[in-house]
Amino acid sequence: MKSVLVLCTGNSCRSIIAEALINTLAEEKYIAKSAGSEPVGTVHPKSIEILKEHGINTKNLRSKSWDEFQDMHFDVVISVCDRNDSKTCPIFFGKHKKLNWNTPDPDKTEGTREEINTAFTKTFIFLKGKIEGELL
Template identity: 35%
Template sequence: MRNVLFVCTANSARSVLGEGLLRHLGKGKFETYSAGSTPRGSVNPDALACLVRHGLPADGFRSKSWEEFAGPNAPRMDLIVTVCDSAAGEACPVWPGHPLVVHWGIPDPASVDGDDAVRGMAFDQAYQRLKRRIEAMLALGDAVFTAEDGKQKLAAISAAADA
């Protein structure tokens, strides 16, 4: 069982999609989490609607601080994935166990203005990008977490999956 944390500034959209997707696609091999540097305090309803549209559960998500995962009693992470550029550029906490940390930037669907259909398309696009990246990560197999070049392979997914 591998622990993976998806991080974004508000922990209301992209990081929640990543948490839900890996939980589903990882088929019980991953414990997934999401957090933010400055959490909004609630999950974006469009993110939850996106998960439901794609047949994934949308219950149990909450917007929370990454500090929950930096303390001595926090689960030991194997991988931290930042999904927004601002979180990637921030000074992250010192993660217990020194996990791999990679950046998979995804445009913020929550910043898209418009009606339900327009916002839904933006969330679906973010969902599909994350899905391709997570599938690429899973295709690397568990050995990527201990490989000497594992971090480079995981970081390269961002560009390769969108090509």
């Protein structure tokens, strides 16, 4: 079983969704954790909602700092930050395969409830496609 760390800045949306998807879609091959360089401390309710809509387990998901994993080895580290964002993508040093999946932050979407829901759905679909295409 290979270990995966999914990183973003806040660890409330993108990395949380990716962690849950990897642990569900690739449970025979990978075990995933997620973290943020500046964790907000809570998982976005829409992240939980979109995962539950697709039958993905959300039980142990929590927003956490990458400091929690600084002494651990990971086989793969995936950054899901948005390169178009003003914040710098977190870099986790060590000997591991590095992937960068440029993912817009659905939490930054402004607009109607429908537009926000659409942003989270797009994030879910994008990350699911990346996992299926690059990890499975």
